[in-house]
Amino acid sequence: MNAIDLMMEEHGYIKRMLKVLRKACLNILNGENINYEDFYLMMDFIKNYADNHHHKKEEILLFNKMIDEIGTTAEKLVKHGMLVEHDLGRLYIISLREAIQKLKDGDSESKLDIIANAVSYTNLLERHIHKEDNVVYKFATRELKEETINIINNECNAYEKEHSNIKDKNIAILENLEKKYK
Secondary structure: OOHHHHHHHHHHHHHHHHHHHHHHHHHHHOOOOOOHHHHHHHHHHHHHHHHHHHHHHHHHHHHHHHHHHHOHHHHHHHHHHHHHHHHHHHHHHHHHHHHHHHHHOOOOOHHHHHHHHHHHHHHHHHHHHHHHHHHHHHHHHHHOOHHHHHHHHHHHHHHHHHOHHHHHHHHHHHHHHHHHOO
């Protein structure tokens, strides 16, 4: 499969989880009890699927080759744009996890931090995904040599075969959460 098409497909799953996360935050605003287990599942999906699985392919397989082959323009786009946003997203999820623990420990004000970090993450990722789908991936497709794209496709397919259980497990988590947070 074409690596960029696969990464865009993964963006679709990630965007679906962003909707689940926003809905869970809306439930908090509406006074419902927080389902900690569900929040942990959402954060696990984000960590294991969005970050470790998807972002790893971007960072290792695609972005490095873009920098090596295209040069300064790609380096600026990747290092000062995409990677900064990946790191910011990680910070929001770490802060979300900390806020959930504080709430569990009795700090009711931490509900604000849960909502703030979760919504900040969803807003960041929505914009980030839009940029990757409409700018970064098109730039890579246009500027990389065909042989480089073939190498990326082959490496991506091998990675997918080796880690297919991650995708299957996390899509199941997503689908179960979607039923709860319509």
